[in-house]
Amino acid sequence: MQQTKADNDLTLLETGKELASSIINLFPSQTYFSVFLNNSVKDQLQKEEAITQIEELSFVGNTFPSFFKNTKPDSHLFFISDFQKSSFKLSSLNSADSSAQIHLVPLESGAKHNIVIDSVFLEDEFLRAEVENKLHILLRNTGNNDVEDIPVKFFIGKEQAAVLSIDIPAQQKKEAVINFRFSKANSQQASISIEDYPVTFDNTYFFNLSPSNPISIVSIEDSRSTALSDLYKTEPLFRFTTYTSEQVDYSQVILADIIILKGVSSLSTGVAAMVANFVKEGGTVVVIPPAGTKAEGYTSFFQNLNIAATLQAANSQSIKTNLLAPDPANIFFKSVFSNFDPKMQMPEAVRSASWSRASEDILKYRGGSAFLSRFDRGNGQVYLMAAPLEQELNSLVNHAFFVPLFYKMALSSYKQEQQLAYMLGLNTISIPVNVSAKKEGIFKIKKDSVEFIPEQQLRGGKLYFTIPEAIEQAGFYTLTHQDSVVSNLAFNYDRAESELAQYTPDELRAMLGEKYKNIQVYDYSDNFTVKGEFEKRYFGVKLWKYCLILCLFFLMAEIALIRIL
Secondary structure (H helix, E strand, C coil): CEECCCCCEEEEHHHHHHHHHHHCCCCCCCCEEEEEECCEEEEEEEEHHHHHHHHHHCCCCCCCCCEEECCCCCEEEEEECCCCCCCCCHHHHHHHCCCCCEEEEEEEEEECEECCCCEEECCCCCCCCCEEEEEECCCCCCCCCCCEEEEEEEEEEEEEEEEEEEEEEEEEEEEEEEEECCCCCCCCEEEEEECCCCCCCCEEEEEEECCCCEEEEEEEEECCHHHHHHHHHCCECCCCCCCCCCCCHHHHHHHCCCCEEECCCEHHHHHHHHHHHCCCCCCCCEEECCCEEECCCCHHHHHHCCCCCCCCCCCCCCEEECCCCCCCCCHCCCCCCCCCCCCCCEECCCCCECCCCEEEEEEEEECCCEEEEEECCEEEEEECCCCCCCCCEEHHHCCHHHHHHHHHHHHCCCCCCCCCCCCCCCCCCEEEEECCCCCCCEHHHHHHHCCEECCCEECEEEECCCCCCCCCCCCEEEEEEECCCEEEEEECHHHHHHHHECHHHHHHHHCCCCCCCCECCCCCCCCCHHHHHHHHHHHHHHCCHHHHHHHHHHHHHHHHHHHHC
């Protein structure tokens, strides 16, 4: 309702408030009124009280309200709106009392364009301090006119981090990309802002930038080796733990981001079941076959994950084959090569595992058979390597390609459990929390000195809660537990409101058809036209003025005739 009216510069909200006040004045002074606010109803109001309530109305982010169910029998309900196609639903009229007379009063918008910040996302979800990243910003022109040189500003905290300008054709989307370096070690409030008039509620998009927690890597091996520990422990972004196949701490393993089965010759039923469930619940697993002739427990493990793979013996006398150079266009290798050389020297390896129907073959042997493949299973994924990691069987461990390959597999396990921002009006959202379910206290959402208590449930290390309807303003909030900050939240208005298309009076009448006899649709008009139509239909044509004029006319005629005659 921030749009301006077609024939003046008043917003549709101000126009609607004036129209509502004039409608109230149509009725006798003893009439009682109900004013439907965004989250409540003010009932049994007299004229002056109803007009005061209407004058105090202001912009909020709530979408189309469901107030028709509160209509009283034999009442008149005036619904003054722009009737946006994105929010008005004809089905909402079904809850109204059938004896109530409903008056739909459309307001014609004069706005011809509106630019909305639709969404933002990071190219690399794994956000690290002092590492360059890219912020993708999706903008939409929901209006009918092309717009040029829209300034787009990126703020981290109160500091402007970047600015650019962009052209957006009518009814089109455009993506802007901003390179930035996150230099903070803690969570920061961030925002994207544009300058666009008259609809301004969607000119700012709020979100949080938080450094990612270290990726937890667990390696299950027959004997502790240094190949993987030397690789991962040198980087602070990884937290590496090793277990032997006979001594696995299941309670800790299931909390990892990625599990590596490295050369386990005898895969126990317990470990196999735990790892398979870990994948199905969204985890990432890397399977590296064992060296030698023993490989027990893998058949049922692969069957459980529906992977058509088999293992065979391999030793130092087995034939080694060179790998093909990778495909630089594969997103897995993004940012790995600064200058790609298709003739680079690749490692060589034996083949002790074979499979079919992978989701993606990342590396291949010369000849075309797969060396490293990814299998998507449920919300998780499995990386399967065709050769053990022993040096005499696989030269990858001594090759420069070893580091980026295993880094990429670890990084692919990272899942951003908390979104950058949330939309007001969502039903339920979940956030990971490190709070015991037995710990007393409730979670609260705070903004400045105002607190909101959402419906909430804590299970599986996550808090599930609904966004309270009382939260009407977009911006930054904090989630607290016993006065301790659990997380920072950013809320934005529902972008459906940014769509300017609205139903015309004729379209509304066509939607109603013959079914809704108690609903009248008014044409675009001013206060006097609506007043006249309503009075004519429900109060009748007032003829007393004409009667009085005729009485005066005949009285004067009679006086004249008496004097003349």
